[in-house]
Amino acid sequence: MTFEPAAWPRRLRSQDWYSGSSRDVIYHRGWMKNQGYPHDMFDGRPIIGILNTWSDFTPCNGHLRELAEKVKTGILEAGGFPVEVPVFSASENTFRPTAMMFRNLAAMATEEAIRGQPMDGCVLLVGCDKTTPSLMMAAASCDLPSIVVTGGPMLNGYFRGERVGSGTHLWKFSEAVKAGEMSQEDFLEAEASMSRSTGTCNTMGTASTMASMAEALGMSLSGNAAIPAVDSRRRVMAQMSGRRIVQMVKDDLKPSDVMTRQAFENAIRTNAAIGGSTNAVIHMLAMAGRVGVDITLDDWDRCGRDVPTIVNLMPSGKYLMEEFFYAGGLPVVLKRLGDADLLHKDALTVSGGPIWDEVKHVQNHNEDVILPADKALTQSGGIVVVRGNLAPNGAVLKPSAATPALMQHRGRAVVFEDIDDYKARINDDALDIDETCIMVLKNCGPRGYPGMAEVGNMGLPPKVLKKGITDMIRISDARMSGTAYGTVVLHTSPEAAAGGPLAVVRSGDMIELDVQNRRLHLDIPDAELADRLAAWTPAHEVATSGYLMLHQTHVEGADTGADLDFLKGCRGAPVGKDSH
Structure with a gap:
């Protein structure tokens, strides 16, 4: 595809690094060319940072390098210049003392990676619990055009004919062992069935909840949240998101345009409908603080109080994310909310249009997975x-x-x-x-x-x-x-x-x-x-040095999102001074 700079409505941020013939520009551009990029890649086309939270220590995100290649393809197809950027990956199942301590560090590091490098837009490639909010917090602080691509949930687990939900059955089996109802040998045998494919937890745990929050906020393409990690449609979603971010840069469609109070209220009601994780409360409060939207705990209670939980998934129900996807996924839930006048239908999404346009024609393919309101798991499902x-x-x-x-x-x-x-x-x-x-x-x-x-x-x-x-x-x-x-x-x-x-x-x-x-x-x-x-x-x-001291000194309470006090607010992403 031939790129036409004249078709763009404004000078792009990356051109301050790469356009022209000054010594500083040649310094930046010349070093990039050692990777084999042809000269016309620096002709003013948008540079898209693919912020990848892949890590071998983050098994939920172990397939994100493959997804990054599909994102790159989409960006190239749309006339952009993709650049993959590894960022801090806070793994839920390996980090000690807890991954949550590093969510804010990951957000801070990613924010400065965006601000300090020549990106015009960002693809947030996330999955495991803290990777989604940390990158969304960073994107909100910088306010460059950004789109979320999640890695998707793993396939259903099965043990002796029973569905096994990652995490949920870990707790159940562990309690059964302590109660003398299950042997340690059986527990070890069940371990192999809990995580039988790449991807995040297959229950409505925090990872799938935050993927749903990203979609309900309008920060991902419609349908993104529930596609299984190994399904070919997950790769299609990655490629289409790569195409879409290029147009978002052209339109200057930023997180602050999408993550509005209406969007947050939509997401809070969605969390009630899906029986989402309590962790979403802390993450959403932190994200709202970054983008400058005044959302409080009272909003969580007010917005979710009368919303029935209609998604029959573990840990609240009996099914797993695979069935949720086959039933129609989050778009069906959003349509139900809209039909019940519980959705701000005109809230803008990264698609460039209102959220209602994305979901108003979808169908529910399994009413035992996405329940009718009169058969809800609970009529007051909100946090x-x-x-x-x-x-x-x-x-x-x-x-x-x-x-x-x-x-x-x-x-x-x-x-x-x-x-x-x-x-x-x-x-x-x-x-x-x-x-x-x-x-x-x-x-x-x-x-x-x-x-x-x-x-x-x-x-x-x-x-x-x-x-x-x-x-x-x-x-x-x-x-x-x-x-x-x-x-x-x-x-x-x-x-x-x-x-x-x-x-x-x-x-x-x-x-x-x-x-x-x-x-x-x-x-x-x-x-x-x-x-x-x-x-x-x-x-x-009480710590006396290192990040731990910084964290303990500056972390706020859970009731406001447990962010570091000096990170709140949108600081933007101006081009800094070049010292070369």
Whole structure:
């Protein structure tokens, strides 16, 4: 394809690096030519950065190099110049102490990779949990034309004829082993069935939730979220996205044009309809903070409160992402929301048109996977935000994964001061606990863990599991995996390490959870609570150097997205001074 610079409405950002004959331009262009690029590739055509989170240590993203080649093909077909750029990849299943601690570092590093290099537009090649929000946060901060391409979920797992959902069955099988209902040998055999193809979790865990959030926000092409990783249509999606980003650069269609308040409200309602991960709350709040949209926890409760959960997927339901795709995927969900007047139909997407135009004609091919509203898993599927003297800034709970009988409960607290305390005591039959108690875990928030690990869905004590009990109320300042389930109150803010009321809960205190009335209450006199807080001193480890110190010093609370305070806001992507 012959590129015609005159067809472009403005001078591109990359031309400040590559157009002309000055010494500095020849310096930049000449070094790029050592890779074999012909001179006419620098004739003013848009340079597209393919920001690739591939890593052998990020197995969910292990196929992204293959997808990057399809993106390149699409960019070349549309007259662009593709440049693949490896960026920080925060793997959920390998990073310690937790991948969440590095989400903000990945976003910061990617933002500066965009800002400091001659890109006119970006393809965000993502998959594993933190890679999607970190790159979207970076793109929002720079506000260059950007499009999301996710790697897609892995194929269904099967073990002895039963569907096996990645993550979800890990928790179930682990509890079954502790209860004496499954042997360790069978557990090891089941391991091979959990991840039988490349791709992200096949449940509606955080990875698939964030892929759905990207699509509902309008930041990916319609249908992107659910295509299995190994399906040929995933590669077609990558190639079409490569074509589309070139036109987006021509039109100067930026994240700030797409990620509006209406788009965020669409995504929040979508999260309720799909039974999405509680992790989406933190990531979406952080993304909104980057693009400058005022979204709060109250918006999550308000927008999701009356939305039924209609996607029958684990951990809330029985199917997996493969069936969701065959049923029609997220476009069917968006159409259902639109038909129920729960969608801002004119919200702009990266397609250049309104979201309703993308979904208004789609059909549901399996009503046992995407349910009718009158057969919803729960009629109020949105993330619940509870407040009270135990969580002044709020805490969250996922109703679709909870036990209805526990949604209003008063119980005796059994407190674990941190995750090590929990691990040391939980399997002891002498632990004073039964199924009526409320398990409380402290010092696992953004500062305390540090990084806010997915430990909030504490496994139940064996002495309770052996009674056949599968759920208890658990409260913490931690997160839980999107693949997990249970009546779990998370993200309690302020966190214990910041001196929040959670820090002073004692075993034996009575706690009341009332989901219907959005209440989480520590049943002690106000004066006693004040005295305990006044006497409190931090118990968590405080870093004195490195990124960990930066993180602990600047991380904000979960109630505002747990971003670093100095990264909030859209800083843009101006061309810097050339020092050569």
